[in-house]
Amino acid sequence: MTESGVADKGGLHVIAADRNEAQRIDRQLFGRCGRQGDPGSFEAILSLEDALLKKYFPPTLTVLTSVLARLGIPVPGLLMMRIAQRLAERHHAKLRHNLLSVDEKLKETMAFSGPIE
Numbered sequence: 001m002t003e004s005g006v007a008d009k010g011g012l013h014v015i016a017a018d019r020n021e022a023q024r025i026d027r028q029l030f031g032r033c034g035r036q037g038d039p040g041s042f043e044a045i046l047s048l049e050d051a052l053l054k055k056y057f058p059p060t061l062t063v064l065t066s067v068l069a070r071l072g073i074p075v076p077g078l079l080m081m082r083i084a085q086r087l088a089e090r091h092h093a094k095l096r097h098n099l100l101s102v103d104e105k106l107k108e109t110m111a112f113s114g115p116i117e
Contacts, residue, residue: 007039011034013033013041014033014040014043015042015045016029017045018050019046019085020052020085023089026044048062048065048069048075048080052081052084056088058087
């Protein structure tokens with residue numbers, strides 16, 4: 001008697017209970033479920049109280065989605081999460097740009113004392 005593998009039972013099922021600030025990381029996580037043609041599936045559990053939404057989703061849209069949810073109108077959670085992730089990615093890009101600018105200014109300021117080691 002041989003034991004059946006994971007692929008025989010439908011493959012790996014990935015459940016994401018928390019979303020990352022970068023969509024790339026989420027895609028990598030979801031990609032784990034079906035490597036090299038193996039079967040698999042994934043699902044994401046979204047909450048309006050997710051830390052990513054609280055930090056990056058615009059407050060006016062948060063109020064609007066709360067009202068829609070109370071009225072029984074479906075809230076596009078995936079769209080909300082993607083908006084929050086894009087805003088987070090944009091924020092991190094600005095931080096990297098500012099850090100690079102400061103580094104360049106520091107390099108110019110310190111140029112009078114000789115080459116940087």
